[in-house]
Amino acid sequence: xxxxxxxxxxxGLVQAAGLASLGHRVxxxxxxxxxxxxxxxxxxxxxxxxxxxxLGEGLATGLLSFEASNEAVVAGAEVVFLAxxxxxxxxxxxxxxxxxxxxxxxASKLVEDTLVVFKSTVPVGSVAKYQQFFDERNPGVTIMSxxxxxxxxxxxxxxxxxxxxxxxTTSQRAAExxxxxxxxxxxxxxxxxxxxxxxxxxxxxxxxxxxxxFANAMANLAEAVGADVRDVLLGMGYDRRIGHHFLSPGPxxxxxCFPKDTYALVAIAEEANYDFALLKGVIEVNDEQRQRIVxxxxxxxPAGLDGALVGLWGLAFKAGTDDTRDSxxxxxxxxxxxxxxxxxxxxxxxxIDLDGxxxxxxxxxxxxxxxxxxxATEWPDFQAVDLRKVREAMAGTVIVDARNILDxxxxxxxxxxxxxxxx
Numbered sequence: 023x024x025x026x027x028x029x030x031x032x033x034g035l036v037q038a039a040g041l042a043s044l045g046h047r048v049x050x051x052x053x054x055x056x057x058x059x060x061x062x063x064x065x066x067x068x069x070x071x072x073x074x075x076x077l078g079e080g081l082a083t084g085l086l087s088f089e090a091s092n093e094a095v096v097a098g099a100e101v102v103f104l105a106x107x108x109x110x111x112x113x114x115x116x117x118x119x120x121x122x123x124x125x126x127x128x129a130s131k132l133v134e135d136t137l138v139v140f141k142s143t144v145p146v147g148s149v150a151k152y153q154q155f156f157d158e159r160n161p162g163v164t165i166m167s168x169x170x171x172x173x174x175x176x177x178x179x180x181x182x183x184x185x186x187x188x189x190x191t192t193s194q195r196a197a198e199x200x201x202x203x204x205x206x207x208x209x210x211x212x213x214x215x216x217x218x219x220x221x222x223x224x225x226x227x228x229x230x231x232x233x234x235x236f237a238n239a240m241a242n243l244a245e246a247v248g249a250d251v252r253d254v255l256l257g258m259g260y261d262r263r264i265g266h267h268f269l270s271p272g273p274x275x276x277x278x279c280f281p282k283d284t285y286a287l288v289a290i291a292e293e294a295n296y297d298f299a300l301l302k303g304v305i306e307v308n309d310e311q312r313q314r315i316v317x318x319x320x321x322x323x324p325a326g327l328d329g330a331l332v333g334l335w336g337l338a339f340k341a342g343t344d345d346t347r348d349s350x351x352x353x354x355x356x357x358x359x360x361x362x363x364x365x366x367x368x369x370x371x372x373x374i375d376l377d378g379x380x381x382x383x384x385x386x387x388x389x390x391x392x393x394x395x396x397x398a399t400e401w402p403d404f405q406a407v408d409l410r411k412v413r414e415a416m417a418g419t420v421i422v423d424a425r426n427i428l429d430x431x432x433x434x435x436x437x438x439x440x441x442x443x444x445x
Contacts, residue, residue: 023203026051026099028092028124030061032068032177032278032345033141033170034105039073040181042080044206049095050088061088069344069371072178092124093131101203102132103168105141114285115293116145125155134162137196141170143223143283146290149190149216166191167216168200169223174277175342184209190219224290227283228301233268234275235304238311241271241444251444252426271443273350273398273424274311276339281308281348312350315396315424316357318441322394322420328362333392333416335385336399336425337369344371351398354424355379358396366392370403386415393418400425409436 023046027038030052042048052058057067064081066074080086089095096102106124111117121142132138138156140148149165156163167190172180187209189200197213204211212222237255244251251271259266275281284305291298323330339349346352352374355365359378366380368388373381382388385407389395395416397404405427413419413436420439421428433440 023047023100023199024098025049025203026095026102027105027141028095028102028128029105029107029142030054030057030067030088031105031107032070032174033172034103035061035066035068035077036070036073036172036177036181037103037105037141037170038086039076039080040178041203042083042086043076043182044204046085046203048080048086049099050086051090051092051095052088053090053092055090058088058090070177071175071342076178092127096128096131096136098133099136101137101139101199102128103139103141105170108142108144108282110282110285113289115289116143116282116286118144118148121148121152125152129156129159129163132160132163134160136163137199138163138165139168139200140166140220141168143169143279143286144220145286146217146220146224148220164191164193164196165216166193166196166200167219169219171223171226174345175340182207186210186212188212188214188219188222190214190216192216224283224287227279228287228304230268231275231280231284231308232301232304234270234272234280235307235311237269237271238274238443239307242311242314244444249444254444270400271426272311272400273315273354273443274308276348276350276353278345278347312353312357315350315354315398315422315443316361318422318424319358319363319394319396320361322418322422322439322441326362327358330363330393331391331417332358332363332365333388333390333395334365334367334379335369335388335395335397335404336372336401337367337374338372338399338401341399341401344369344373346372346374349399350424352376354396354398366390369399370401372399386411389415392416394420394422397421397423397425397427400427404428409433409438413438 025046025048027034028051038048038050060067064078106120108116153165241251255269336351366388389412423442426442430440
């Protein structure tokens with residue numbers, strides 16, 4: 023098929039490269055000229071394992087191309103995927119201004135019988151709303167929902183081995199065309215109405231965020247009663263009804279999806295006159311969790327945060343990505359710097375520009391002279407660092423392990439103090 027993808031972010035790039043690998047001809051619209059130049063040269067502007075290789079294959083076969091003009095990429099396309107940002111607005115709901123601007127731009131350029139597919143996470147009712155928009159401007163266009171479930175750090179694998187493919191449309195013909203598009207992927211296909219498809223995305227992320235928050239709440243209780251939360255959650259997870267996934271305590275959930283989508287689902291509920299108290303509690307506990315980590319750092323500094331040097335391992339919101347959007351690690355750095363601490367930070371992939379934070383080239387340099395070391399992202403690289411060298415480099419003796427990736431006894435044998443989450 024002839025496919026257009028608008029937006030070359032984490033979702034759009036993986037979607038485009040994956041469809042090209044399946045044999046479709048895919049044109050991608052990206053108006054950031056610096057990013058566009060990299061993509062046309064086969065260089066991924068983001069870190070995502072295996073993505074650059076799949077991009078290179080698509081460019082080599084001629085099935086994948088990148089252009090600056092959205093109007094040009096949609097010309098003649100049978101399917102147009104929208105993968106542009108829908109950031110959180112002031113009221114928590116998704117901001118659809120970029121979507122509206124793109125639709126204004128391309129509406130008159132689409133050929134009859136084009137499918138326009140929401141890959142972006144959009145508010146419930148968006149398909150119906152924008153179907154009316156196109157009915158007035160280009161009646162041959164069909165709008166539908168096909169939410170993405172890609173995990174940063176494993177997005178390429180997730181595209182080729184999805185848990186499910188969700189198609190939201192009331193058109194049997196549109197559903198069949200989408201199933202043909204994804205032919206070659208072995209996954210259950212859920213065909214439903216657009217509103218239900220839109221809810222699947224929000225519900226999935228809100229549920230996973232709830233599991234993360236439950237793990238943190240259990241960790242906080244474990245600290246209070248003297249239990250080891252790792253053993254508690256391990257024992258719980260062997261129950262097949264529960265499982266071990268998303269039950270890892272830490273500094274709270276972050277990234278581009280969970281925070282935004284939980285707030286958006288609360289906003290959707292409020293608009294429908296439903297008090298989603300459970301999800302409000304999840305958000306509240308998540309916000310509190312970051313302050314609890316800061317309090318652990320403060321407790322390790324008898325002289326206080328002002329003027330203290332904090333070594334920070336990790337900036338990305340999780341391991342396996344360079345994404346710092348809504349990163350708990352970055353928020354911890356911001357909170358500590360705001361209290362007068364100086365931060366020396368290292369991350370294998372992520373970079374930030376934040377007052378009070380200096381980026382360094384390796385973990386030991388981040389630890390050098392530090393009064394306390396804070397581990398905020400669960401990169402496996404950090405488990406390989408020689409703790410004896412860490413002890414020699416630091417001025418203080420405390421490690422606050424907000425990801426529980428180190429062995430507490432190994433730290434203590436070196437004469438250091440260890441503070442984890444729920445341990």
